[in-house]
Amino acid sequence: MTDPKTWMCLICGWIYDESTGVPEDGIAPGTPWDQVPMNWTCPECGARKEDFEMVQI
Numbered sequence: 001m002t003d004p005k006t007w008m009c010l011i012c013g014w015i016y017d018e019s020t021g022v023p024e025d026g027i028a029p030g031t032p033w034d035q036v037p038m039n040w041t042c043p044e045c046g047a048r049k050e051d052f053e054m055v056q057i
Contacts, residue, residue, distance in 0.1 A: 006054070
């Protein structure tokens, strides 16, 4: 297993952390970014998955 990564929304700056997931959206903690559904959108601004970029925190 690789280290969890973080992905930032380029529109609003919201951070998706693979280690915490987004349980309220049905994405369990530990879910890698490539397993997040393509139709998922940012919970803050509604941006699409392709509007996110991997960032180190």
